[in-house]
Amino acid sequence: MTIRTVVWGENVHEQTSQIVADIYPRGMHAAIADTLQGDDISATTATLQEPEHGLPEDRLAQTDVLIWWGHAAHGDVADEVVERVATHVHAGMGLILLHSAHFAKIFKRLMGTPCNLTWREAGERERLWVTTRNHPIAAGLPDHFELEQEEMYGEPFGVPEPLETVFISWFQGGEVFRSGLTYKRGAGNVFYFRPGHETYPTYHDPNVQTVLRNAVRWAHNPAPRVIGVNEAPNVPADQALEPLEARGPRLHRDGEEGFR
Amino acid sequence: MTIRTVVWGENVHEQTSQIVADIYPRGMHAAIADTLQGDDISATTATLQEPEHGLPEDRLAQTDVLIWWGHAAHGDVADEVVERVATHVHAGMGLILLHSAHFAKIFKRLMGTPCNLTWREAGERERLWVTTRNHPIAAGLPDHFELEQEEMYGEPFGVPEPLETVFISWFQGGEVFRSGLTYKRGAGNVFYFRPGHETYPTYHDPNVQTVLRNAVRWAHNPAPRVIGVNEAPNVPADQALEPLEARGPRLHRDGEEGFR
Amino acid sequence: MTIRTVVWGENVHEQTSQIVADIYPRGMHAAIADTLQGDDISATTATLQEPEHGLPEDRLAQTDVLIWWGHAAHGDVADEVVERVATHVHAGMGLILLHSAHFAKIFKRLMGTPCNLTWREAGERERLWVTTRNHPIAAGLPDHFELEQEEMYGEPFGVPEPLETVFISWFQGGEVFRSGLTYKRGAGNVFYFRPGHETYPTYHDPNVQTVLRNAVRWAHNPAPRVIGVNEAPNVPADQALEPLEARGPRLHRDGEEGFR
């Protein structure tokens, strides 16, 4: 069974910046998808410019893990698509947010926080340290690895306390950052991974590629998508699991929907 | 120093249901505020029907802890007010969500999940068990206490894994529910507390009142409100904390704002 | 690749109580191992009475997941074996603690807390509710399932806040209990699962058996066992990752071991 993965790319700077186009000639999304392809992962791509940003309902229903890279055009992503993705995450689809996707609508939607940070584009050295040796996302990695040129992101990072901190980055200019964080939202596994500024060849780095493949496997929830993920069913007194006689005043009639 | 608390009430069923009006003649919000008043807490109220639902910017700026009870009219709460409250929570305002506020826009906004559950309005017995003896929200409580008549809420509760589980409820009809959950969102402490269906005298119960007072004290963050809670400042290379020479290609000019 | 699982059983009441012997003629450990055997799991057993309790170093080195059931003879387990198991957990071996193993030396060793609870042996009904729908340990289970006769365990349960709460139990007599809790200790995944009093046929229940199989798969860490799991290596200044000149006073000479 392969993990059906969709790599979503904003695909803006690849079209407007020669620097980015030179590093990722077919787009960042295509480069990431190429990296993932393998015995247990099948990866396709989707971009902002496609109808429904390439993420119609029937495609998401066939997606096990969605990877999201966006930067310049967060505001152009339709709210309807964001909500659709959120619902699929709640129902069990894995979601991996890369780098500047910290400000993607879908990440802020799922975190409930500003998701802000400090930043510097100076091509400085980043060193990622593994803080949770047993984590499947760190499988096969050394205790640390370096990216010779990266954008700096610095703490405090405006996210909720994670389930687990998997990586912490050291930056040459003096900052640190929680670079790999796991969350669960409903039945969906969510992973944020920091590296990946578009002017550097980060997604060609073998260690980064290992993280991406590991993250897809970790985020994959093989259970069937949860049905009725927003429902709040009424359990009438005569269907209670224990003998129960209804008593006291009531607002709702039998079988009535609750308020929302 | 008193903790400036605002109790927000939807104030709908108090006006439309004689049952509710009889239990809470001046409204649930007023009953809760009366309970909180004391040496270290000063409590006022706000309702849906007031301009800006009683929560204009200058009032939130003077609020240490906001308590929220809503049920029938979640959809009538203006998105602008929801966003304003979210920003204050991120900046340090405490927020306590009561009972049917699990479906309040502000709770779903901060959790990023469906926040759904199962329910039954049968006036059954609820018994709350303390699961974290050291938690300040449980101070002064026995290991368990009962509410003879309450609405049932059942698991699975569609929320993120909490920071701490403080209470778990047993229901006569056979369900369980995580009834007291703590979260942090930005600099704000968030507490969800389950009991409080409007057709029962729950907020007149001494143990429930103890929880409310404890929760206000716990949620209060005495630090000054965080300024610029959504900002993502650029730290130029020449202002880096360590000696740093910028190198490599760049998308941004010095001093430029980042993308959102 | 099969997950090499060892089911450790105290094997006392099976020898001294006809009731237990009738339910588990070959011992609880054998019954659990039989349940686990399958395409991806190979299960063997070990008991208190064997030399080194059946858990010598070379066997643990070949064990992916260890399951532990003990009750009457916690005090008879050698401290040396407990420490050996702890080291293997830290290095990546999965550990599943069943029922009365809440008081096993190895569980208290890994939790750092009293691990106490309230209890009642009255053959009452227990109903387990799934609280984390996405958790692999709950795969294939309905939202709740019942055990018609079980011992009661009640909150507060003296354990650290878990990574995730997977199950919560409802008891006929009025208590609740966090019945499925996940932890990580070093590189090892740890799961506590409540049901399994020896006088009831709990491990013959299909839902319980599903939990056990799921838990083995979840606890399995396929990464190689961590080497030197207690080491605290000195990184001399001349081997630092960044250029560094040692300065200031020192307690330690180059290459010296740290204090313990």
Place this chain on the structure above:
Amino acid sequence: MTIRTVVWGENVHEQTSQIVADIYPRGMHAAIADTLQGDDISATTATLQEPEHGLPEDRLAQTDVLIWWGHAAHGDVADEVVERVATHVHAGMGLILLHSAHFAKIFKRLMGTPCNLTWREAGERERLWVTTRNHPIAAGLPDHFELEQEEMYGEPFGVPEPLETVFISWFQGGEVFRSGLTYKRGAGNVFYFRPGHETYPTYHDPNVQTVLRNAVRWAHNPAPRVIGVNEAPNVPADQALEPLEARGPRLHRDGEEGFR
């Protein structure tokens, strides 16, 4: 009401190293206690060399928060005293572990893990970043502060996932470390704080002193010490909260103690 704080110091290097004696003429424990004294905190000291290491039962019973600094003589601390301290933490005493106390018996006892790390004594620059702006332990601090000379501690740090990560350190030599971590163990709040190598004047630093004072206030649990913190009481069927008739086979007679 003042928070009764005891600062425990190993008091070895102060006696054997002129460097340390020059920085802390009356001992590190006395310097830390001096820092804490104030309107809401009263601080005394205890050392390894005193009978029962200065921590007899009646003194711990009068201690709200215990601070622990040890390094060269972890092995000389009596197991009986360690267990006594652990019991008081479980019952509600706060505990703050400083620097090399990561290898103190009491920290390993409460964490259940190796608590190891990498290290280098080179007097390098450490910069601590606040990662949880709302945390009371960070009250009054800037987003980062520096210690010009400190020992390096590096990840991976062999501790359980914390409740909250409050500080992360950047080191000149290229490492990072989770320098401020909160835990709860039973009713006791536990805080680990990294800085404080004895050959540098770390505890004379104003920001470090602010952290220590904040940490004492955070760790203080004003609730009365929990009685019978290791008890596991039997709740007989005829005293159950809900009507319950005992059924099925039993191992225990009424009123019997459980196994341990």
